[in-house]
Amino acid sequence: MEKGNYMKKVVKFGGSSLASPEQFKKVADIIKGEDSRRYVIPSAPGKRYADDTKVTDMLYQCHELKENGKDIKPLLEKIKSRYNEIIKGLGLKLSLEEEFAEIHRQLDAGAGSDYAASRGEYLNGMVLADYLGFEFVDAAEVIIFHMDGTLDVDKTNELLKDCLKSREYAVIPGFYGKLEDGTIHTFSRGGSDITGSLVARAIHADMYENWTDVSGFLVADPRIISNPEIIEAITYRELRELSYMGAGVLHEEAIFPVRREGIPINIRNTNAPEEKGTLIVESTCRKPRYTITGIAGKKGFAAINVDKDMMNSEIGFGRKVLGVFEDNGLSFEHMPSGIDTMTIVVQQSEFVEKEQQVIAGIHRAVHPDIIEMESDLALIAVVGRGMKATRGTVGRIFSALAHARVNVKMIDQGSSELNVIVGVKNSDFETAIRAIYDIFVTAQL
Numbered sequence: 001m002e003k004g005n006y007m008k009k010v011v012k013f014g015g016s017s018l019a020s021p022e023q024f025k026k027v028a029d030i031i032k033g034e035d036s037r038r039y040v041i042p043s044a045p046g047k048r049y050a051d052d053t054k055v056t057d058m059l060y061q062c063h064e065l066k067e068n069g070k071d072i073k074p075l076l077e078k079i080k081s082r083y084n085e086i087i088k089g090l091g092l093k094l095s096l097e098e099e100f101a102e103i104h105r106q107l108d109a110g111a112g113s114d115y116a117a118s119r120g121e122y123l124n125g126m127v128l129a130d131y132l133g134f135e136f137v138d139a140a141e142v143i144i145f146h147m148d149g150t151l152d153v154d155k156t157n158e159l160l161k162d163c164l165k166s167r168e169y170a171v172i173p174g175f176y177g178k179l180e181d182g183t184i185h186t187f188s189r190g191g192s193d194i195t196g197s198l199v200a201r202a203i204h205a206d207m208y209e210n211w212t213d214v215s216g217f218l219v220a221d222p223r224i225i226s227n228p229e230i231i232e233a234i235t236y237r238e239l240r241e242l243s244y245m246g247a248g249v250l251h252e253e254a255i256f257p258v259r260r261e262g263i264p265i266n267i268r269n270t271n272a273p274e275e276k277g278t279l280i281v282e283s284t285c286r287k288p289r290y291t292i293t294g295i296a297g298k299k300g301f302a303a304i305n306v307d308k309d310m311m312n313s314e315i316g317f318g319r320k321v322l323g324v325f326e327d328n329g330l331s332f333e334h335m336p337s338g339i340d341t342m343t344i345v346v347q348q349s350e351f352v353e354k355e356q357q358v359i360a361g362i363h364r365a366v367h368p369d370i371i372e373m374e375s376d377l378a379l380i381a382v383v384g385r386g387m388k389a390t391r392g393t394v395g396r397i398f399s400a401l402a403h404a405r406v407n408v409k410m411i412d413q414g415s416s417e418l419n420v421i422v423g424v425k426n427s428d429f430e431t432a433i434r435a436i437y438d439i440f441v442t443a444q445l
């Protein structure tokens with residue numbers, strides 16, 4: 001162990017890192033390998049193999065069975081055996097019998113689905129604390145939600161600070177907290193990342209390490225590009241652009257607490273701890289290896305083109321058009337525009353049901369010359385701080401797409417020059433991503 005290290009790190013481990021005794025051992029080695037790894041946030045046991053079931057999903061199922069008046073005992077026993085496998089494999093003396101009896105009682109008494117799901121992290125936290133010899137802190141004591149389910153940021157920060165001031169090492173389960181009235185409440189799925197971020201902020205951590213089963217953020221989706229490169233360093237803003245477009249690894253809401261404090265996040269791989277992973281920072285002078293940092297995209301968009309002669313001189317035109325979307329409860333994703341035309345890009349699945357109301361509304365609001373719609377579009381974001389002031393980036397994207405015979409339907413470049421968004425047909429999505437990856441990454445290797 002590295003001693004004399006006064007740095008403070010918060011380390012969060014995802015479900016697959018804590019799914020079996022073998023994984024627990026790797027986690028303990030990582031934690032004990034550095035004295036600075038003081039506050040540990042575990043997820044519930046995840047999948048041990050590809051078609052295994054996550055404990056969280058089993059717990060949700062338990063609650064559902066109860067709601068339907070079915071017997072939950074067999075499923076609870078199955079969940080218990082997942083923990084007992086870990087406890088036995090680690091040679092611990094801990095017994096969770098009482099805890100499981102209490103969970104059964106609570107579910108019988110009508111406890112909600114959040115309570116059920118939260119027990120996955122709660123119990124895993126107890127096991128991990130016992131194994132590490134760290135103190136266990138119930139997240140319900142330190143993570144507080146308002147009655148409408150939003151996080152009470154200040155109260156949570158205060159409680160975490162107070163609680164951890166006197167504890168040098170602790171395990172705090174992820175994913176849940178409690179409402180002001182004491183009811184257990186969870187974040188959305190994958191929310192242990194948020195707990196980790198909140199703890200890091202409260203203790204002014206030097207680093208928030210987020211340990212998972214991949215070696216960091218990948219430049220592109222591995223389902224489309226085989227063996228994509230790993231991003232070494234990425235800024236919060238770049239990450240936000242890529243996550244918005246579907247690149248997952250970290251819960252989106254996990255960024256905000258640490259970002260406010262300027263605490264870097266390091267995505268690491270529990271199964272390959274020697275790798276450095278991806279560092280997420282506020283800003284960096286590290287040059288990205290390639291002009292682009294990453295590519296991500298999503299299918300299933302529709303574009304509504306509104307044309308009207310002299311639109312540009314009609315004050316309030318854009319507001320009125322967007323007002324129609326607002327009135328119909330639709331948010332828009334992008335809005336590229338020309339002189340006499342504006343395009344509103346929306347999620348197709350949300351839009352279809354309201355399509356005719358929206359069209360009628362636009363007619364009434366601005367009397368356009370033409371409204372045209374295009375469906376089955378995919379948006380691809382090419383993101384990178386290195387694109388700023390680099391000549392020819394957009395040219396290279398277009399020439400790559402042209403060579404791959406992909407027709408570009410739309411383009412949107414923010415003036416921050418951090419990203420370029422191209423719209424293509426859904427059916428061209430994969431080809432387009434491969435073409436862009438090849439020109440910027442493969443060609444540079």
Ligand code: ASP
Nearest residue numbers: 043056175189190191192
């Ligand atoms: N266990 C929860 C889930 O499966 C939360 C988490 O892992 O972060 O979503």
